[in-house]
Amino acid sequence: MKFKTLATAAIASVMAASPVLADLVFPSLSYRTGPYAAGGIPFADGYADYFTLLNERDGGIGGIEVRVPECETAYNTEKGVECYESTKGDGALLYQPLSTGITYQLIPKVSEDKIPLHTMGYGRTSAANGKVFEWVFNYPANYWNGASHAVNHVLDLNDGDISGKKIALVYHNSAYGKEPIRTLEELSAKHGFEFTPVAVDHPGQEQKSQWLQIRRERPDYVFMWGWGVMNQVAVQEAANIRYPMENFIGIWWSGSENDVLPASDSATGFKALTFHNVGSDFPVFDDIQEHVVDKGLAAGAGDQIGTVLYNRGLYAAMLAAEAARKAQEIHGTAEITPEMMRDGMEALEITEARMGELGMPNFGPSFNVTCDNHGGPGLGAVQQWDAATGKWSLISEFGPSDAEVINALIEEDSGAYAAENNLTPRDCN
């Protein structure tokens, strides 16, 4: 008990010492340690570097400097809560936890505290329904879009007929991995393919039995909802059983360099979905080199620039910065509050021309967010790995997903959430 009071006093003094500045604060709940660090590090680096670039090159957003306090979550929900509580008093404008588990924790909390939450390509899919989830955004694409993109890709390969084909889903046995199952079941009924889910438990280092099952059942295609070390192991195991890599399709969280490099040559042909472009062949990377790297301000070790997940962090930061700019425009003040930030996100419009101005032409699809659609258009593409050149390349255009199936599911799931929590959906007209 004495110890507790001592610790309390010490923490209180430390907390009191941190100064409050009039900056735009974008906390980064990152994870640079633990079994998911391989994915967390590049994303956090990209997120931080983009804001550093804005500070160095443009003096922040609308003349106000951006601050990105980092907090280590280790992909752990308890630490995530601690990070959220410790940063929210700082004037945090937006949270991006990069973890579906932490997202589920934060959805009720941010709605109460009125701070927007952006879960880009992860989190609770039905948050796309802005009428129910006022404070949560998951544009430009979500898991159910991803599931549909994967099926669409398979449809393309088979000239539109996949009835009787077998598709297996290797998934992380958590809220994250279970997300696409409903959609894939619906799609399997619609297109007549046979669907088998295969669960892999956290952290996924041991997958022998799962791949034995796949070897025995010989599905025509294998989809994967994996993260962290699970991806590398899955790609390696697929190579071990000589599963044809071009029939193995990962979600966008299973398609980074970290996932395919350990399997070296045998990973060639592995496909993954994506909702933004790959590589570092964009003008913005020259600016990052000049204003961030050369000045020694790069986040982390600075060795991740141009990797898939770095680009995703960069893209997330770009969307956040654009939303902040939009908010400043709407409310006519540079010092925006979280409420204003939310208005900016809801009115966000990403056009081809704007992306060009930002030095990221064709980096992602153009889209806009509306009051009732917080999920954007859900466009996605397929990328493929080539071990010889060590590069991912897009092999399809950014295409739409099966809106009919997905919208019905979103309506249903968000309706269930509203009923559970006694929420009345807002009126968006």
Added chain:
Amino acid sequence: MFYREAGDFKTTYAADAQTFPISFDRWRYYLVVGVAFLIVPLFLTEYMASAVLIPFLIWSIIAIGLNILTGYCGQVSLGTGGFMAVGAYAAYKIMTAFPDLNIFFVVILGGVVTAIVGLLFGLPSLRIKGFYLAVATLAAQFFLVWLFNRVAWFYNYSASGQISAPERSVFGYAVTGPAAHASSKYLFCLVLAFLLAWVARNLTRGRLGRSWMAIRDMDIAAEIIGVNPLRAKLSAFAVSSFFVGVGGALFFTVYLGAVEVGEAFGIQKSFLALFMIIIGGLGSIFGSFAGAAFIVLMPVLLKNIMVGGFGWPTDIAAHFEFIILGGLIIIFLIAEPHGLAALWRTAKEKLRLWPFPH
């Protein structure tokens, strides 16, 4: 000079048998309880509550529970995480099935359900001991987590397999759900922690506790002097699981609000609870609090010093946290293998002799 039995005359048997026979100890205890109940809620920030005090209180309850089983009755358990999950899922099912039931009873019922499950998994303890029992309880851990992941009924068929706590209140103050105020959550946990610690302390001083300790010290001798091992072991499993179940229910409803079983109640939670009682002191209620404080508060304190105070990068700080925490555990265990509670006892002995040590 003031820490003495001398001059503190006990005139009744009740006064003679009280928990804190030394008046200084007693007043210190009243002070701590008074501060915890009356002063802390006034100065409680949301961060202090959610990141520090609430997890501390909940882990204290769980540590007391495990301490009853392992510290007092000598049965090693690695199933704590699984039993926490039982408490949490029982609370979830009860709270969604009976929305009008007060959350206090939901949490207690969660504990009762866990006690029944614990009783079931305690049955092997009648035949096996030591490491073998640890492995049997390990099976409980994996089985329970698998069960809650596998059977959709437990999470009301939600798409993601997550369970989330709806808002419930006590005397009109919300204690679960996002709108709950930090102080009301804290007080709710504190009341339960206080009550359960009080119950545990008195149980262990009574006939039941003595029969547990007799079994722990030597089960054959205990049997010969008339302790029924079946009743002693199973009651230890039931009481311990009740505590752990209440802790698990609070962990889900008040602390996290939404959990997914594999992540929140995995094997690492079982180890965490075991570390708490080993560091805190086996067979001590104070030790359970001290161990929980050490394991819960240390990382937060270190993080705030290294990241908040020194401005170190978060990953370096996270790695140093492991090093420092591990180092401290080793140092503590070398300096005092019987845990923080034993250190505390030694300190009290010294105080008693001061200023004339021999």
